[in-house]
Amino acid sequence: MWNKVLLYLTAILLLLLGWWALALVLDSNALPTPPTTFEAFWVAIGGPLKVHLAASLTRVVVSIILAVLLAVPTGLVLGRVKWLDWLAGPLIFLTYPVPKIVFLPVFMAIFGLGNLSKVLLVGLIVFYQMLVTTWDAARAISPQLIYSVTSLGAREWDLYRHVLFPAVLPKIFTALRIGLGTAIAVLFIAENYATNRGLGFYLLETWSRGAYDEMYAGIIAMGLMGWGLYQVLGWLERKACPWMAD
Amino acid sequence: MSSSPSRRGSPPHHTGDPAVRVQDLSVIFSHGPGGPVEALKDVSFSLDEGQTCALIGPSGCGKTTLLYTLAGLIKPSSGRVMIKGEPVRPKRRDTALILQDYGLLPWKTVWKNVSLGLEIRRVPREEQQQKVEEVLGSLGLLAMRDRFPGQLSGGQRQRVAIARALTLDPDLLLMDEPFSSLDALTREELQESLVELWQVKRPTLVVVTHSIEEAVFLGQKIIIMSGGPGRVLYELDNPGVGSRGYRRTAEYHRLTTTIRDLLVENRLKSTSHRAQHHPWESIG
Ligand SMILES: Nc1ncnc2c1ncn2[C@@H]1O[C@H](COP(=O)(O)OP(=O)(O)OP(=O)(O)O)[C@@H](O)[C@H]1O
Numbered sequence: 171m172w173n174k175v176l177l178y179l180t181a182i183l184l185l186l187l188g189w190w191a192l193a194l195v196l197d198s199n200a201l202p203t204p205p206t207t208f209e210a211f212w213v214a215i216g217g218p219l220k221v222h223l224a225a226s227l228t229r230v231v232v233s234i235i236l237a238v239l240l241a242v243p244t245g246l247v248l249g250r251v252k253w254l255d256w257l258a259g260p261l262i263f264l265t266y267p268v269p270k271i272v273f274l275p276v277f278m279a280i281f282g283l284g285n286l287s288k289v290l291l292v293g294l295i296v297f298y299q300m301l302v303t304t305w306d307a308a309r310a311i312s313p314q315l316i317y318s319v320t321s322l323g324a325r326e327w328d329l330y331r332h333v334l335f336p337a338v339l340p341k342i343f344t345a346l347r348i349g350l351g352t353a354i355a356v357l358f359i360a361e362n363y364a365t366n367r368g369l370g371f372y373l374l375e376t377w378s379r380g381a382y383d384e385m386y387a388g389i390i391a392m393g394l395m396g397w398g399l400y401q402v403l404g405w406l407e408r409k410a411c412p413w414m415a416d
Numbered sequence: 417m418s419s420s421p422s423r424r425g426s427p428p429h430h431t432g433d434p435a436v437r438v439q440d441l442s443v444i445f446s447h448g449p450g451g452p453v454e455a456l457k458d459v460s461f462s463l464d465e466g467q468t469c470a471l472i473g474p475s476g477c478g479k480t481t482l483l484y485t486l487a488g489l490i491k492p493s494s495g496r497v498m499i500k501g502e503p504v505r506p507k508r509r510d511t512a513l514i515l516q517d518y519g520l521l522p523w524k525t526v527w528k529n530v531s532l533g534l535e536i537r538r539v540p541r542e543e544q545q546q547k548v549e550e551v552l553g554s555l556g557l558l559a560m561r562d563r564f565p566g567q568l569s570g571g572q573r574q575r576v577a578i579a580r581a582l583t584l585d586p587d588l589l590l591m592d593e594p595f596s597s598l599d600a601l602t603r604e605e606l607q608e609s610l611v612e613l614w615q616v617k618r619p620t621l622v623v624v625t626h627s628i629e630e631a632v633f634l635g636q637k638i639i640i641m642s643g644g645p646g647r648v649l650y651e652l653d654n655p656g657v658g659s660r661g662y663r664r665t666a667e668y669h670r671l672t673t674t675i676r677d678l679l680v681e682n683r684l685k686s687t688s689h690r691a692q693h694h695p696w697e698s699i700g
């Protein structure tokens with residue numbers, strides 16, 4: 171435990187020192203020193219930055235929740251019901267590799283310029299990742315496990331509840347970790363358009379004004395958001411999958 | 417025989433039907449890797465209520481398939497399987513199955529694994545609690561109740577699997593190589609607890625095994641199977657099962673020798689038979 175904390179602190183310290191050194195060497199507006207940046211962050215977070223952070227955070231969280239709620243049940247059923255698997259397989263695997271970000275203009279045309287189109291786009295991307303993971307995991311469940319629980323008298327619903335869902339749960343968390351990174355990146359792009367809220371907008375706006383210290387404050391906010399969400403995921407995973415603990 | 421109305425001293429509700437009756441059973445897997453696989457062909461035997469039976473035979477001869485069919489999980493391609501006079505059903509309440517790899521759920525604690533059958537049957541909580549506690553206690557597992565299967569030894573896991581089956585008070589207990597991955601002493605110890613349990617509850621017991629000693633120690637009837645397609649070669653009677661110190665008796669040793677000879681003889685027969693028809697098989 172303490173080892174881990176120490177490791178983290180050393181890593182942060184090294185990162186800061188490297189940054190500081192680089193800032194001094196480059197001596198450019200585009201890379202302010204850590205103290206300048208933290209001061210700017212402190213000021214900004216008390217002002218407009220927190221509104222943007224809240225907007226982005228809400229969008230990410232809502233899209234991920236939507237995606238999970240739709241993808242997990244779908245993936246479980248596809249992994250369990252042979253003929254659906256057979257039908258849906260080609261559909262999903264043909265559309266999976268298409269980068270969904272290209273649909274941003276289409277989404278904005280259909281769902282408007284507001285939150286909805288952004289949430290749906292991010293949600294769609296996370297949905298695919300979650301669906302494919304859940305599906306594969308559900309398919310990989312050993313038939314022996316299904317047999318043994320069936321022989322206890324389980325009905326279809328019992329199998330979903332006692333076997334399929336818990337079996338895919340750890341995989342869902344892994345997929346969520348990966349999906350979270352993608353979601354934040356996509357959201358950043360989506361927020362560059364047709365909005366005046368969100369970290370994407372904030373970064374672009376400060377950059378266009380040449381306010382680099384504020385821009386870095388935005389980057390820190392983004393990093394903190396990601397870090398915070400990872401912590402939440404880690405906590406949820408430990409609660410939900412106690413058998414995975416070593 | 418006494419004047420009791422039931423035969424063989426079985427319980428009074430005995431209907432006269434055997435506990436298990438398999439008639440001309442064939443099972444064909446139509447989606448085998450290289451076309452259809454005939455896993456069982458014309459298998460027939462029957463077991464009396466409360467009798468124990470050991471199934472032994474070479475790998476791939478269809479023992480697991482036969483057990484799944486008795487549990488109603490695989491449908492016969494032809495022939496019949498009757499349990500207590502009724503056609504086998506997948507969700508027959510009084511059948512319990514214990515699989516080769518224990519079939520425990522890694523995400524459930526010992527307690528939850530053992531209570532699973534009761535929970536699925538919507539048995540009231542209090543009753544569940546009482547039953548699970550009783551069964552765990554009788555198998556010396558109470559201290560492990562909050563552990564996950566991954567935190568148990570092989571022998572403990574096997575005991576949990578047995579406990580889960582026992583909570584359902586089965587009258588037909590089916591076990592697939594239950595002790596195969598255990599060391600010799602643990603194995604004998606668990607075989608002995610199984611016999612003790614059987615002597616108390618008297619379920620009809622079918623145990624699949626690769627071990628000749630296990631077959632003789634556990635099976636009042638020993639069914640020797642041969643593969644490709646799976647069929648019954650011999651049925652041997654072994655009335656000494658459950659008697660004190662059976663492992664050290666001459667009868668026990670005589671039977672193990674007999675079975676070993678039968679298996680070896682059959683293996684020689686089947687390999688020479690194969691070589692005649694497919695000489696390239698032994699080269700490739
Ligand atoms: N689902 C399946 N699809 C196709 N073939 C199968 C299937 N299950 C089993 N078989 C085949 O049926 C035959 C009997 O298999 P089974 O598992 O019953 O053998 P076994 O006697 O239990 O073997 P072992 O002692 O190795 O456990 C084998 O040839 C096997 O390959």
Ligand SMILES: [Mg+2]
Pocket residue numbers: 479480481516592
């Ligand atoms: Mg087998």
